[in-house]
Amino acid sequence: MPTDATVSVELGVPYGPGKLLDIYRPDSSPGPLPTVLLWHGVGPDERDVLATLxxxxxxxxxxxxxxxxxxxxxxxxxxxxxxSLAFTRERAAALGGIGEDAIVLAGWSRG
Structure with a gap:
């Protein structure tokens, strides 16, 4: 069951030439958190479709x-x-994550 925590979103963070990503984090946490790298499917530049998820x-x-x-x-x-994987691994701890050893990659279709 999800927590009752509200979530903050940092939109449009550059991670490569002309490429952007969004970062979702709970507003409060007991400490460093595991990180999920979530890839969208085959449609080009569709990070917005994953906002609800x-x-x-x-x-x-x-x-x-x-x-x-x-x-x-x-x-x-x-x-x-x-x-995007390199960005996430290099910055996981700074993003509030545990570090590069606690990243889960998720996606579907070609993501």
């Missing part, structure tokens, strides 16, 4: 990172996905 997940006392990526890029979006 990311808010709900953050309500379980998790930090949630939701990047845009473009499946229509020449490499199928691989560079964007890897850049």
């Amino acid at each position: 990311a808010t709900a997940v953050a309500g379980y006392s998790l930090t949630v990172v939701v990047p845009d990526w473009r499946s229509d890029a020449p490499d199928g979006g691989g560079a964007h996905l890897l850049a």
Whole structure:
């Protein structure tokens, strides 16, 4: 069951050339939180479609990172996905997370 905590959202954080992500965090937490990197499906730059899900997940006392990526890029979006993973790993602790060893990757379709 999710906590009753409210969630703060930091929108449009740059993580790579021309790429943005959103960060969802509970307003209060007992300490560092596990981090979820949440990838959207095949549609290009659709981080906004995950807002409701990311808010709900953050309500379980998790930090949630939701990047845009473009499946229509020449490499199928691989560079964007890897850049979002690198950003999340490098900054997990600063984002309120436990650190790079406590990241869960979630997605669906091609995410």
